[in-house]
Amino acid sequence: MAIEMTYANAICRALKEEMERDPTIFTYGEDIAKQGGIFGQYKGLLGSFQDRIIDTPISEEVIYGSAVGAALAGCRPVVEFHFADFLFTGMSALVNQIMKIRYMSGGQGALPIVLRGPDGRARSAAAHHSQSVETLFMHIPGIKVAIPSTPADVYGLLKTALTGRDPVIVFEHKMLYGLKGMVPDEEVYIPFGRAEVRRAGKDVTLVATSRMVHESLRAAATLAAEDGIECEVLDLRTLVPWDKEAILASVRKTGRLITVHETWRRAGWGAEVAAVVQEEAFDSLDAPVMRIGARNVPDPFSSPMEDFVMPGREWVVAEVRRLFGKA
Amino acid sequence: MAIERRELTRLYETMVRIRVFEQRAEQLFLDKKIPGFIHLYIGEEAIAAGVITQLRTDDYITSTHRGHGHMLAKGADSKRMMAELFGKATGYCKGKGGSMHIMDFSLGVLGANGEVAGGIPIAAGAGMAIQLVKKTDQVVACFFGDGASNRGAFHEGLNWAAIYRLPIVFVVEHNCYASTMPTVESTSVKDISTRAQSYSMEGLCVDGNDVLQVHRAARTAIEKARRGDGPTLIEAKTYRLKGHFVGDPQKYRDPQDVDARWREEPIGRFERFLVEQQMLSEEERCAIWRRYEVETDEAVRFAEESPYPDPSEALSDLFVSDAGYDY
Numbered sequence: 001m002a003i004e005m006t007y008a009n010a011i012c013r014a015l016k017e018e019m020e021r022d023p024t025i026f027t028y029g030e031d032i033a034k035q036g037g038i039f040g041q042y043k044g045l046l047g048s049f050q051d052r053i054i055d056t057p058i059s060e061e062v063i064y065g066s067a068v069g070a071a072l073a074g075c076r077p078v079v080e081f082h083f084a085d086f087l088f089t090g091m092s093a094l095v096n097q098i099m100k101i102r103y104m105s106g107g108q109g110a111l112p113i114v115l116r117g118p119d120g121r122a123r124s125a126a127a128h129h130s131q132s133v134e135t136l137f138m139h140i141p142g143i144k145v146a147i148p149s150t151p152a153d154v155y156g157l158l159k160t161a162l163t164g165r166d167p168v169i170v171f172e173h174k175m176l177y178g179l180k181g182m183v184p185d186e187e188v189y190i191p192f193g194r195a196e197v198r199r200a201g202k203d204v205t206l207v208a209t210s211r212m213v214h215e216s217l218r219a220a221a222t223l224a225a226e227d228g229i230e231c232e233v234l235d236l237r238t239l240v241p242w243d244k245e246a247i248l249a250s251v252r253k254t255g256r257l258i259t260v261h262e263t264w265r266r267a268g269w270g271a272e273v274a275a276v277v278q279e280e281a282f283d284s285l286d287a288p289v290m291r292i293g294a295r296n297v298p299d300p301f302s303s304p305m306e307d308f309v310m311p312g313r314e315w316v317v318a319e320v321r322r323l324f325g326k327a
Numbered sequence: 328m329a330i331e332r333r334e335l336t337r338l339y340e341t342m343v344r345i346r347v348f349e350q351r352a353e354q355l356f357l358d359k360k361i362p363g364f365i366h367l368y369i370g371e372e373a374i375a376a377g378v379i380t381q382l383r384t385d386d387y388i389t390s391t392h393r394g395h396g397h398m399l400a401k402g403a404d405s406k407r408m409m410a411e412l413f414g415k416a417t418g419y420c421k422g423k424g425g426s427m428h429i430m431d432f433s434l435g436v437l438g439a440n441g442e443v444a445g446g447i448p449i450a451a452g453a454g455m456a457i458q459l460v461k462k463t464d465q466v467v468a469c470f471f472g473d474g475a476s477n478r479g480a481f482h483e484g485l486n487w488a489a490i491y492r493l494p495i496v497f498v499v500e501h502n503c504y505a506s507t508m509p510t511v512e513s514t515s516v517k518d519i520s521t522r523a524q525s526y527s528m529e530g531l532c533v534d535g536n537d538v539l540q541v542h543r544a545a546r547t548a549i550e551k552a553r554r555g556d557g558p559t560l561i562e563a564k565t566y567r568l569k570g571h572f573v574g575d576p577q578k579y580r581d582p583q584d585v586d587a588r589w590r591e592e593p594i595g596r597f598e599r600f601l602v603e604q605q606m607l608s609e610e611e612r613c614a615i616w617r618r619y620e621v622e623t624d625e626a627v628r629f630a631e632e633s634p635y636p637d638p639s640e641a642l643s644d645l646f647v648s649d650a651g652y653d654y
Contacts, residue, residue, distance in 0.1 A: 026460050051459065057490065059483035065448020066455060066487075069467075072437050073387065073456035093448050093480070101438060105430045106421035107644030141645060165647040193649070241652045276654060 002152075002182040008041035010151035010183050011116075011172065014158040015042075015078070017187060019049055022076060025162065028054035029063060029080030029117070038082060039118065041177050060090030067113040067167075068097050076112045078162070084119035084133050084171060098167050099142025110165035116158065119147070119171035120211060120262055121310055127298030132263035134171045134209075138239040138272065144192055145239040147171040149213040151181035153237055156190030163189065173210045193241035197250075201230035204256040204320055207247055207273060209236050212260045212292075212311065219316035229320060239269055247273060248281050255286035258319055262311060265293030287323055292316060330542065332606055334380070338538050339601060340615055341376040342594050345396040347619040348405055351627060352395065352412060352426075356573045360631075361412045365426045368396035370536075370568035373593035374500050375400040377541025378468050378561075381549055387435040387453045387467045389446030392427040393500075394439030397470055401434050409626040415633035422636045423644065443505075444475035447484035447497075454493030458555075466494045466552040468545075474505025476519045485526040485560065494552035496545065497560045500535065502567035507579045520562035528560055535563025536593040539600075568592060 005013070019025045033055040036043035045053060056063055063079055070077040081087055087094060094115070102111045122130045137145045144166055148154040154172060161168035198213060199220050208216040213235045220231035232250050236242055251257050257277055259270025274289040295309045321327050349367045356365050368375070371393070379388060379400035390397040398408060403419070411418025412426050419429050430438040437453060440446045450469035457465045475481050476499055488495050499519050503510050516522060523530030531548070533540040541563055548559035566588045570577045577585075601607035643650060 024460060026455075028455075054455075054459065057483070057486060059487055061480045062448040062451050062483040062487045065445070065480065066452030069387075069389070069437060069449040069452025069454070070456040070460075071452070072432055072449075073453040073461070073465075075456040075460050077452065077456075092442060092445075096442055097440075097445060097449065101430075102647075103645045104420060104424045104428045105432065105438070105644075106419065106423045108420075108430065108432045110647045144646070144649070166649075193652075241649050242654075244654060 001185040003185060004180055005151055005183050007151045007154055007179045008177040010155035011158060012042055012045050014155045016048060018162040019052060024075045025078060026052040026075060027078035027080060028056050030056060030058055030082045032080050039177050060086060061093045064090040065093030065097050068101055071111050071113050078114045081115055081117035083129060084117060085129055085131055087133060095140055099140060111167050112165050113167040114161045116170035118174040120173040121299060122174040124301055124303060126301040130299040134239060135263050135269045137169055138269050144168045147209045147239060148237060149210050149235050152183045153190060155183050156188040160189045160192060175211055192238040193243050195243035195246040196235045196237060198235050199233040201232035203230045203254055205232045205234060205250040205254045206258050206260055207234045207236055208260040212262050215313040216260050216316050219313040222317050223320055229324060244276060247277060251277055251281050252284045255284060256323060258290045258292060260292045260316055263293055264296050265291055266296045268293040290319055290323060292319055335606060337380055338376050339597055341380055341400050342372040343615055344619045345372045345399050346594055347623050348399060349395060351623045353573050362414060363425050364572045366393040366572050367569045368393050370592050371500055371502060371565045372396055373538035373541050374535050374563045374565060377538045378498055378545040381545055382468060385435060386465050387437055389437050389450045389469045390439040391471055392441055398429050398436055401436050403431055403434060405622055405626040406629040409630040410633050413630040415630055416636040417633040444471055444478035444480040447471060447480045450495055451484050451487050454488060454495045458491060458493050464553045466549055468496045468498060470498045470500060473499060473501040473510045473514060473519055476522060477514060485528060488558040489526040489528050492557035495558040496548040496552055497558060499562045501562055501564045504567050506571050518562060520560055523560035528558055530560045532562045535565035536591050536596060538593055538597050
């Protein structure tokens, strides 16, 4: 059995279940307790855990760095980062402390820290509140990265993060909090490093994450109906670790690969995937690996310019047609 | 309140233990036995001794790049410390940290830290875990230099500790230089302890070369934190008798000024006091120094005889699970 819920409700459900089970979990960040999240995404959560959901000052360096101390003192901190855009204000605590302390200590103990919050584009919010920064955390070693696209996935991946022993950052998407989907009744833990085939196809593989999974699926429907091209759509779900084997298996079947992400095209995670695929499956490729990503500028405010910069389903349709010589 | 003779002896022994270790480390560095950089605590021993000897094993400390003294005062094994300085597999961090990053989570040492003020957010997190989740009477002593008091993390951290009334003793070791820059030129206040007022926190200013003054202030602050009455900022005024790092040409100061400061160094001052009080005979004094010379000899022998880590060990200790993940 499954029940329909929003992406935001699925996050609350995962937190609530794990906080009931584990008294050392506490969560803190800006506007999360009394306000219920800046998008209203945690409404109702405070009632259950008055002491363990804490509103903090706007002090990102301490919000992130404190997670190290809390974890080493035997707790499981869940840090809400308010906007991924503001991760940069506490980046040193995140990169130099959370992501390195276990390694630099020679592997003493565990660091069960979960950072989570909204990432990605927000319409006409301009570049201080609208950008996808997840690739940075794939590039710098020291944290596991989840980037779920559906209510069921954000639920199951967050459950895994909340019971793991390593630092995890979960990139939720600003434009997905209201998305509805079916989530299993029973508790589910989705392992990291397993891509999900969202649509099977034989002609070309589209690898996507987060909001671009939905855009790719819509593009695939158009391409099947209008061009007779069958796209296989893979949802990567986690970037660290990422499911190399699933992509290689799909590419060996289709012979073509397009990576699809909202983050910038230049050195986005698609570039890493493309490099590995040509190293390990060169003989299976019938065409160059193509990459779709935002144009290499900050996200502009005004809609005509924003739509020009940010990728959408039309970009995927056009790129697939070009790959098949139909442009 | 009077201090028992046994405690006075312990303060003296702790200071001597640190001094002997540091003098040896300096020589080993000059002899090119220790790679990288080392930052010596010579002249500042009274602060670590005065504060940390009053902590319990289950209390926490955060330390700095100049952290050997804090580690030794908390009871660290000089063999494993020296081995870490050498980069050997038997060191505290198995050769992944080095001098600036020695940690022992089981001793409550949540890390020396290569980043100025890096320990402040970590201390705030340990304080949150104690106060809000675990509800124990543990305390955290957070050490940093005068330079750190100009970083955002200091201001965020003090405000944070104040609003949640965290059990933290902040100790600023005012040694007159931040790297090569004189504190008088970099800092808007003469007494950093006055910055506590901005955060409705008690600020105490003591002569950091007088171990008894440090001890008295620390006792007050530790007892207050343990009672749940919140944090204190202690400023211990001292002087960095050595360069910023071993090998620092020190063109920014007059050697005659340094010579003058040697007359006020904390171990000689405390010795004179103990002799005056007839609590330290010449025989006892020699025995204590000899004991730590022997301990340090053994530490050096242990470090020299220990193996280097296997190069492939570089790939371990990042994560608890997915330990071999490397793509």
